Amino acid sequence: MTTLHDFWPHCGFQTLEHDVRGWLAPSDGYLRWLLARPELALVPESCAAEIALHESLKVSPARVVASAELAALQDADARENYTVFLRFRDGLLAAGTLEVYYLQLMRSGAVNVPTVFIDAVVQALLRNVLDDCNDAFEARAAEMLFRPQRITLQDGQMLAGDRETLDMLNETAGLGEVGRLLLQSGALQPTAQVKVLSADNAAQYWQESDRHHFLLDLTHELTQDLSHGLTFKMTRARSGLKALARVLERWVAHLLGVQVLIEPVHQVTDSAWRWHVGLDVESTAILNDLYQDRPVEAERMQRLVSLFTLTFANPAEMRADVAGKPVYLGLATNAEGVVRIKPQNLLLNLPLASAS
Template identity: 65%
Template sequence: MQNFWPSSGFSQLQRNARGWMLPTDDYLRLFLVRPELALLPESCRAEQTLHATLQDAPTRPVPDAELQALQDDDARESYGLFLRFRDGLLDAGTLEAYYLSLFRAGSISIPPLFIDLLAQAIVRNLLDDATDAYEVRAAEMLFRPQRISTEEGQVLAGDRDRLDMLNDHGGLGDFGRFLAEAGAPLRSIDMQVLSDSNAPDYWEASERHSFLLDLRHEVTNDLSHGLVFTMTRARSGLKALARVLEKWVQHFLGAAVTIRPLQKVDDEAWRWHVGLDIDATALLNDLYEGREVAPERMQRLVSLFRLDFVEPQEMRADVAGKPVYLGLMMNAERVLRLKPQNLLVNLPLRAQV
């Protein structure tokens, strides 16, 4: 087995009989060394004391007066958010139960950072026996925003924060100039397109998020004389992402599903769809209602997928046996923020008695 994403906290967690993750003191301590809570030279005595006592006993109650004693407003807010997250996690009992409760409650009281950290640890758990670097790289999309380029026939997903850092500090220039060279290792910017030849290098570099993922589902070759040959890519990042999403649904909902990328939805009996991000949700709603969609907006659609339940009886009776169509879309800034929680709260599951 490969030890990828060591900072996810997976090694500090424990599994229960269901395979869900139990929080531990060591897992909570990881948050205390993050930049948001780490001590600074100017940290006041009250903050130093709070930090030290939480390191010693991460689950101990913290009275509001102790929090208000912190002199720095940002520190007070950061500790307050951490304590809200900690208490919600401990009350829920597992990372998965807490994650589900955040979205089923209808209102979210913790910042996106905590949600992404939960998702990373959960995905790390369900991929613990993974041996496919494409699948693990695709799984990064569940908790890290991606920048998308569709230039020169490629659809490449790159880690947004990594690319922005390189752009700011590595002399990268615009993303388009970078992609002109992206078919080979780029020492100057430390980014590569994941391929069979460099896939073994992914595991040790997984924390750097420095691999680009090719999201093309098909490759078209012009054979001259007007002949065009289209071939499905065996190593498509979309297929790898689909496998991760299948495991995500199974892990949380206990329902076996199959997911495969699509070029288009050609279904007069289209009954159900789920957007995997906010832009795809809006687009699929408009298409379903027959509203006109501007070409520029359609061009931001990265992919469609078809989801089928292995056991149709697990679906609502009125849609049992029907496919569920999924959409994945970048925003106007070419950033894709996949929201895996949408699959957990919007699938047409049969009501539990």
């Protein structure tokens, strides 16, 4: 399969196989990629039993592992890590594709694997969804579905930055332990090694996508002061929120087979709205309270990053009692200013006429 850009090259996507409908089938190569993750990598303290297990799985990553082999691992953390990995691996193999595995896991209501594995699956799915993508803003927006983001306001712009990257730069200025010591001593100021994604530098994204150092501008409207006290609001053509909306549309189409249109909005104008979906824990709670006419403190309301309307291309695919009505989506930060999108919410909570 030809791709416009091989972005996120370290997400394991190139090791996966495609079935006839274009969904991702786990291969030995993908299982080896998982096995090479830091959580499972051998360390100098690894015992002989762990080394033997790891090396044998590299040769035959789908082989059955006897309980006695796990019991032989001397380190309790290593035993737990391999137990979780094997549960995850067996779930993938039984499902047949990453898409089926993800849908079954989320619909089960019993998520029994760590977030690190779920985020890896979501990234691979999005890499597949965006395989024909030529828009760096959409690819960067898609990172929000599997990497927490810090939201900051700067010169009137609402910027989303990769939490892990920003925290690392704040702690070490990108210079490891030496940088940490220099920062603590005051000899070094935190350096701005991140940049706002723009039309001018968008081409750089494809080569640097794994560094996660581009900020995404989520400012959707610009206000321009005119004469006589008038103001003019203009929607930005390169809005990060609009790019996120396009990604969410693709996400729903790929996994549910339903065509939807998603648009950022500033407020819910329908006083009798019928359905809403929070894209994260915080916005879910806020929308639930508003829907139930419960008071929402100003501080919580200010955490709302955006609202969206979602409409079905075919209203017949909606539940009859809400057919033709928009679905309102919410996106919000937590108290620390971090957005943690739960992409499964869109798949589990849409008012579908029948299970997809």
